[in-house]
Amino acid sequence: MTDTDNGIRDILDADDKAFLNELESDRGMFRQIGDSMAGPMGGWTKLVFAMSVVFGLLLIFCFYMVFTSHEPWEHLMWAIAALAVLVIQGFTKNWLFQRMNMLSILREVKRLQVQVALLSEERK
Numbered sequence: 672m673t674d675t676d677n678g679i680r681d682i683l684d685a686d687d688k689a690f691l692n693e694l695e696s697d698r699g700m701f702r703q704i705g706d707s708m709a710g711p712m713g714g715w716t717k718l719v720f721a722m723s724v725v726f727g728l729l730l731i732f733c734f735y736m737v738f739t740s741h742e743p744w745e746h747l748m749w750a751i752a753a754l755a756v757l758v759i760q761g762f763t764k765n766w767l768f769q770r771m772n773m774l775s776i777l778r779e780v781k782r783l784q785v786q787v788a789l790l791s792e793e794r795k
Contacts, residue, residue, distance in 0.1 A: 703771045716770055719763050726760040 698706070708716045733753035740746040 700771075703775065704767070707767070707770050707774055712770065716767065719766055723760060723763040723767065726756055726763060730756045730760060 704720075707713075708720070730753060733749055733756055736749040737746060737753055740749055
């Protein structure tokens with residue numbers, strides 16, 4: 672037994688094993704979004720999600736104004752605004768999907784920790 676294995680086994684407790692048991696092997700996108708809104712970064716995730724919705728509505732408004740404007744200068748400014756909002760919305764969605772990806776990776780690492788601990792208990 673190495674010190675690393677002993678450390679992992681000592682750190683894992685009943686809560687970790689219960690967490691592993693509640694995880695399902697295949698989770699959909701909406702479940703992953705819901706899971707990312709919990710925990711210590713849940714408030715930030717909710718804020719970024721709300722910002723993404725607001726930017727989506729603003730993007731629709733900008734496109735509406737592009738198609739309904741009559742002055743060439745106004746048309747150009749609304750098109751630039753729509754492009755800027757599209758980029759900002761892309762960044763917020765990128766952050767959300769990176770957060771979901773990080774949680775998926777952490778879930779797999781937690782699963783591996785529990786498996787290592789269980790294997791080390793079996794070898795005793």
